[in-house]
Amino acid sequence: MSGHGDPIPMTALKSAPLKGVAEVPGDKSISHRSLILGAMAVGQTHITGLLEGGDVLDTAKAMRAFGAEVTHLGQGEWTVNGVGVGGFAEPEDVIDCGNSGTGVRLIMGTMATSPITATFTGDASLRGRPMGRVTDPIALFGAESYGRKGGRLPMTIVGAADPIPVRYTVPMPSAQVKSAVLLAGLNAPGQTVVIEKEATRDHTERMLTGFGAEIVTEDTDEGRVITLTGQPELKPQTIAVPRDPSSAAFPVCAALIVEGSDVLVPGIGLNPTRAGLFTTLQEMGAELTFENMREEGGEPVADLRARFSDNMQGIEVPPERAPSMIDEYPILSVVASFANGKTVMRGVKELRVKESDRIDAMARGLESCGVTIEEDEDTLIVHGMGANGVPGGATCASHLDHRIAMSFLCAGMAAQNPISVDDSSPISTSFPVFEPLMERLGASFTRVNK
């Protein structure tokens, strides 16, 4: 969805104190999975709180193209009438997943064990991202793939007519790859086993259990071993999608760095495989508290309260924490710029193959705002300048990457001089209400067509 229109440059000015309640949208990971698993169930799944961002809307369209009936009832409220495991129809046209790596990789996995052919594409960002990490394991099931050099989209997948179950060790920490293999395993007879050395977000496993699949997770010396029994009949579910911790990260971090702020971000999903940023911020000395801890729909949830924190200290972020905060390094590097001392982020090379090369995008942008950065292939180090210490006054490239655009706009709210992004349009992929939500809290943006 992003990258198809004209770029929308946007500028964040130094903000008044951010105050109030920030109701961020539904979780992107859970939203994709709700639509895909709903399409694999027999009967009607009812979803509330679905993220209506570009990425998820592209997945909804894709599920229709594979034969599911997907209906929008009202804000965030959707139904999916599934076709059952193995019931996918062959799409009549190319599937365009827009900006979404999660969408394309999960859907490729899901269709890989049905006797159908589908061709996938996406925007310029997605067409540059590696798909070999999914086509390698689905080949073991018997699927074939034909893409551009380097395993890039557009790519055609010919699903396996007689799939065989696999045992696969995921070579990099990736919930998308793990999930693609599990979703492929749904339509393979017998047991599919996925092993991950480092635990990544486990929404697919939790949701498959909810939909009635037999799936067992064991922590062993080899890593986390997940065993799925193939060809279940999935039962439709009623799903209330929790609010996205990765979106909550923006108002939370903006409040920590904008003088005088006090913001409440209610109902945030705090699945331990997603909550690493908040632990890190607390270790840095952020005034961040969890209130009203509870459980909703099988996921831990809390209200986050963030207050301006004028004495945060740089820390060494433990590399083993990376999978639980992988999407949050861009905004963490902004907070680190307003802390005192060095923040060292190691074990983060996966950031180089996200919607953009996020190490490079943050390093170049922060440098142009006056921050000293060190980097190598797997590391980002930010030399903090203290609260109110970042000069700003630059235009940063967002590289078709929503999280890069939002990170620099948050930096601009606290820097001495305005910070612009060359294109804010990708924000709509994950956080379509970012601009009005932040403005209600007190942020001040300007953009060309406003």
Ligand code: S3P
């Ligand atoms: C996601 C997994 C992560 C994350 C992405 C969403 C998911 O990607 O960066 O935003 O929903 O499974 P990787 O699997 O590439 O780590």
